[in-house]
Amino acid sequence: xxxxxxxxxxxxxxxxxxxxxxxxxxxxxxxxxxxxxxxxxxxxxxxxxxxxxxxxxxxxxxxxxxxxxxxxxxxxxxxxxxxxxxxxxxxxxxxxxxxxxxxxxxxxxxxxxxxxxxxxxxxxxxxxxxxxxxxxxxxxxxxxxxxxxxxxxxxxxxxxxxxxxxxxxxxxxxxxxxxxxxxxxxxxxxxxxxxxxxxxxxxxxxxxxxxxxxxxxxxxxxxxxxxx
Amino acid sequence: xxxxxxxxxxxxxxxxxxxxxxxxxxxxxxxxxxxxxxxxxxxxxxxxxxxxxxxxxxxxxxxxxxxxxxxxxxxxxxxxxxxxxxxxxxxxxxxxxxxx
Numbered sequence: 001x002x003x004x005x006x007x008x009x010x011x012x013x014x015x016x017x018x019x020x021x022x023x024x025x026x027x028x029x030x031x032x033x034x035x036x037x038x039x040x041x042x043x044x045x046x047x048x049x050x051x052x053x054x055x056x057x058x059x060x061x062x063x064x065x066x067x068x069x070x071x072x073x074x075x076x077x078x079x080x081x082x083x084x085x086x087x088x089x090x091x092x093x094x095x096x097x098x099x100x101x102x103x104x105x106x107x108x109x110x111x112x113x114x115x116x117x118x119x120x121x122x123x124x125x126x127x128x129x130x131x132x133x134x135x136x137x138x139x140x141x142x143x144x145x146x147x148x149x150x151x152x153x154x155x156x157x158x159x160x161x162x163x164x165x166x167x168x169x170x171x172x173x174x175x176x177x178x179x180x181x182x183x184x185x186x187x188x189x190x191x192x193x194x195x196x197x198x199x200x201x202x203x204x205x206x207x208x209x210x211x212x213x214x215x216x217x218x219x220x221x222x223x224x225x226x227x228x
Numbered sequence: 229x230x231x232x233x234x235x236x237x238x239x240x241x242x243x244x245x246x247x248x249x250x251x252x253x254x255x256x257x258x259x260x261x262x263x264x265x266x267x268x269x270x271x272x273x274x275x276x277x278x279x280x281x282x283x284x285x286x287x288x289x290x291x292x293x294x295x296x297x298x299x300x301x302x303x304x305x306x307x308x309x310x311x312x313x314x315x316x317x318x319x320x321x322x323x324x325x326x327x328x
Contacts (some may be wrong), residue, residue, distance in 0.1 A: 006275040032280065032318050048312035055307040056245035059252030059285070059300055061259040069260050086315075093311045101303060103280035118297040158263075170270045174257065183262040 001073070001158050001184070002098065002113055005106030009165040016161065017111030021117050024092050028084040046209065047082060051090040054078060058094070062190070070187040073154070075121030076129075076147035076195045081202065081210060084126040091118035112161050116154045125150030125195075139203070140196045147195035148188040155184030241307070249300035253293055 008016075054074035061069040078087035095113050098104040105113040125146035132142040159180035163173030171179070202209055267273070276283065282303075285297045 001261065001263065004267075004275065005277045007263075007267070007272070028318060031315070042279035044312050045238060047315045048308045049238060051311035052304050052308035053241060053245045053248070056248035056252070056300070056304045059249055060256040061252070062256055068265050069258060070260050070262075071256075071259075089314065090311060093309060093314060097279075097303070097307055097310065100278070101280060101282055101306075102285050103276045103278070103283040104285070106276060107278040155262075162263075170272070171266065175309055176266075180262060188322060 001155060001180075002095075002105035003109035003158060003162065004103075004114075005108045007106070007108050007162060007165065008112055009168050012161050013108045013111060015111075016109075016115045018109045020114035020119060024088060024114065027085040027088040027092075046148050047086055047090060048118060050078060050081060051093055053092070055094045055097075058098075064186040065183060067134045068183055070183070070190070071102070072103060072191055072194060073117055073121050073151060073187075074191075075117060075154070076125035076143070076150045077198055079122045079126045079150075080129060080143065080146070080199050084123045087122045087126075088118050091122055112158070116158045116161070121150050121154035123177060124153050139200050143199045144192040144196035148185075148192040151188035151191045152181055152185050155180040155187075174180045242304075245304050245308075246301055249304055250297060253297045253300055257296075 002106045054072070054077070057074055058071045061071045064070045073091075075087065078090050078174055081087075082090065092114060095105060095110070095118055097106060098115070099110050127146075128149045129142045129146035132145045133139070136142065156177055159177035162180075163171065163176035166172045167206065169176065282288070282299055285296065285299065287299050
């Protein structure tokens with residue numbers, strides 16, 4: 001889903017840079033203000049470990065439809081384990097290093113890539129998870145739906161940005177959006193399965209890991225989930 | 229969390245990351261994403277305005293699986309280090325700013 005240089009119009013690049021800088025900056029402020037001093041060393045280690053794990057997981061490409069491949073994004077899992085603010089920063093670290101070290105995603109498209117994968121792909125799963133949990137009370141369904149919709153929405157956002165960049169990107173919205181959404185729904189299904197297995201396993205085995213997540217770790221939510 | 233973040237568990241996490249990198253190098257290395265295919269149909273080429281040191285996750289001039297594996301492992305450690313420094317720096321500033 002990483003958009004390279006030369007695919008986006010100047011206006012789209014500029015707007016997405018501004019939006020992403022604002023939201024990433026706000027996430028940094030939320031993290032600054034929200035940490036317990038005694039937990040800082042452990043929080044930094046856990047965050048670094050999960051960032052490295054999902055960076056490594058993104059190196060595995062698996063075949064999907066039409067001769068294309070895909071890899072996990074991990075935005076949903078990071079968001080649910082660490083909370084959306086920290087999850088956003090983890091994905092930002094991954095995307096910035098991928099851009100500058102490996103040329104995976106263009107420097108002019110970094111704002112757009114942050115918007116799709118570190119913002120939409122991280123915050124939306126969290127919102128969907130919360131809403132589904134309130135309605136259904138099912139942890140597995142909430143994790144799966146959050147991950148699936150987060151992935152597909154991130155792809156649709158990328159499709160919209162590319163479509164709006166026509167004629168630089170020569171497909172308009174009517175082709176770019178469905179193409180991205182269709183292929184990434186397969187990726188979303190894989191992400192949904194991984195997230196729906198991983199999060200309940202972590203809650204059962206290592207609930208203390210989720211203490212950074214304001215929803216999963218707070219509000220007595222773990223006790224409610226474990227009581228079911 | 230304190231009970232979980234032991235040296236042993238951190239090592240287990242890093243070994244798991246190394247396993248992902250190894251699988252990504254030897255088994256799941258081929259990449260052709262949707263956007264690559266669409267761009268190919270259009271005859272568009274992904275230009276890079278900023279010359280990255282390791283384009284396409286390979287070491288230029290050392291295009292072997294072993295070199296790619298080493299690059300993947302080292303870059304995973306770099307990601308670990310950068311994320312750790314970001315969180316540590318931010319946290320320390322936050323603590324100072326809040327006067328704790």
